[in-house]
Amino acid sequence: MRFHDLDLPLEIMHAISDLGFQYCTPIQAAILPKLLTGVDAAGKAQTGTGKSAVFLINILTQMLRNPIAGKRPSGTPRALILAPTRELALQIEKDARGLAKYASCKIVAVFGGIDYQKQRQQLIRDHVDILVATPGRLLDFVQQGQIHLDKVETLVIDEADRMLDMGFIPDVRRIIRKTPQKSRRVTMLFSATLTPEVMRLASQWTTNPFVVEIEPEQVAVETVDQIVYLTTFEEKFTLLVNLIFHNNLERLLIFGNRRDVTRNLLERLTRYDIRCALLSGEVKQNQRIKALEDFRSGKIRVLVATDVAARGLHVDDISHVVNYDLPLDPEAYVHRIGRTGRAGALGTSVSFADEGDSFQIPVIEEFMGQKLHCIYPPEELLKPLPAPQKVRPTKSRRRFTNSRKRPARPGKKVAGSRR
Template sequence: MPVLKALKKMFGKGEGELPASGPVATSSAPTTAVDGAARQRQPKPAQTAREPQAAKADSQARSATAKSDGPKTEKPRRARPAQAPASTWKLEDFAVEPQAGKTRFHDFKLSPELMHAIHDLGFPYCTPIQAGVLGFTLQGEDAIGRAQTGTGKTAAFLISIITQLQQTPPPKERYMGEPRALIIAPTRELVVQIAKDAALLTKYTGLNVMTFVGGMDFDKQLKQLEAKHCDILVATPGRLLDFNQRGEVHLDMVEVMVLDEADRMLDMGFIPQVRQIIRQTPPKGERQTLLFSATFTEDVMNLAKQWTTNPAIVEIEPENVASETVEQHIYAVAGSDKYKLLYNLISQNDWERVMVFANRKDEVRRIEERLVKDGVSAAQMSGDVPQHKRIKTLEDFRTGKIRVMVATDVAGRGIHIDGISHVINFTLPEVPDDYVHRIGRTGRAGASGVSISFAGEDDSYQLPLIEALLGRKITCETPPTELLKSVPRKH
């Protein structure tokens, strides 16, 4: 396909070539700022190639013991924790028949502990992005991947990370705040979701997963870091920089780094922070870097070129831009009638789990307040909501205590909850790609779903761009009269 050919040309790949690990760049490790003072890191020994990473253990052990100037308050070192207790589960308990056109997790060399967790989750076959990415990353190669939300890319990079950390034993002693794998994501919701998936996949491995996000108590997050070693760290850029600049977290032992939703990080202005973080990690020739994005814009590809070494390019083209399991409707409605239409749709149909999207935080707040006032159990999800409240709200929505979640695009993109029956676009998104992400909140895991969009005088001009992206027309409907009747007053 033309796009893929252009990408491969950018990274120097011919059509028939498989990506191979390039030569390792040799450079001294960076100097990190700790409470305003410089802490000199010893240069790491040069390597001639990036091995399947087993040989990196010696280099890491030397790096850990070569630290001469620690932070002002020396962090305690502790012996490597004991491995998780042996399980009676055997691979024979996870029987999966080969099928034409499908890749099994059995087809990769994954540990019994990891296979046990995959079996618990009920995933016998890889999704296309998993099959494509793991073929390269399990050999230690860098990769950049493009796939829609809900395609399994999170499991793809987590399986790769877990395998790497299992194959390469950690040094017997290391600082508590030195993660071996780092995952950076743009939103708090996405960080929490990735960490939840990581906890399920590391269940039998003895690896520790930690999260650093803004909006939560700094000291509480620091205590978990001081209690045990951090193997996999999932973080938003700002909070990670806080920990790093205070000398609580050091990134010079990172073996695998993942940048998730790189296009969204660009949109949200996080790239300068991400650059500061990456400077604290080993040179790109001494770490494995995986970058994922929903779109491959020129800016995303330029970042990938700077931060990866000869990466494999895995691009999964969906058969349809929008899932066939989602039934799509457009209602032509005056802006003054949008709220009445929303209220009547939810109340008359007795819907139990609905997501409503609006473009601005003030719109989200007003919609949520009106629904609650009119007796509908609703909550809002935007950047203004404190993190502890966001987590509780998501759990209440997941368990059915809250019927309606009203969200902005940024807050809603990291929400992956099964059983959302309807998505309502109170306002059409300003970016056509966001329409696909919005309606992807329903119709997940093979279930059917419905999306209903309100096209008013202020946003209907977005409809042709959305239809061009979808590759088809969506017929505008006039709402039935009963859906436009006045909202009853609550006494």
């Protein structure tokens, strides 16, 4: 299905053309025609399927077709999009700005980890059309009277399953109670899995929703070439560095299961003069944003991440994803490799299966309904690495090293000195 077939406003079609899209992804083709008629929806889809564009195109279309005349109060959004993480909120905001390029639409994102006053000024300076928010920070602004949700026309709950996992549902309930009744708003709920718990939430918050399911293997298999290297723990880092240099990889995302693993990887890769940055829960939000922007712009070639980046991270032209550790959750494997091969482009995922996590292979295969291509690494990728560069001493160490004389230890007599 072409976007041209959906009878969208010219402003949106112009933006879609600028973004280089002509044909709908499976979930877009399945749900957009129905959604544009004003019904509620519940969709099962992984990230990377184009689901953000589904609700954003619908929101923008309804706003353009039903403009509001006159001055509007500040902090009163027409559309509210709830996301479980800061990274996903930022990505939705970025996607919204791209699609609203030619529409007069005010988009604001609020989330924790960023200066509260700066976000407050954004809210009180002008009216808001689309508000993208994480639950905690949104409730703060609602309680302070900076945001009013009684005029919300469209409510989107993205990654509802993760909202459940992260314990956000009580906050989400409080937020939804501030919006108009479900009969007076359009509600869309999206989730990677439509579990009984998620479907119960959908029944509470939506009215006769149109339900669509896009299975995970459709995302992972079609556009991602998957390779699993059977290796040992000791060989993994050598394999990784040789993989980067042998293939001259310029935009690579590496996943580790734990923060200490990713920290160690970052330090070791830096010693081989590989420009990289870290994305994990312990990294401050402003540093995460800078890391993502540097990765997008090409200032760094490698992003090392925990699963905090597995959902909601959208960077164009990631050629390879490496699972330095195989994830314990098979669904996380699909989320990770979905960072490449997006929007119909081809990508490659390379996973390292050592003696500690190779037992995960059958579990992942069963979840995806297909066999993984497991091979031993070629000899050129196990070639011993040269000695890494020495870590430069800190400023204080350099001063100490460059001084002519070392200070004497307390109580020790130095030649030529008087006691």
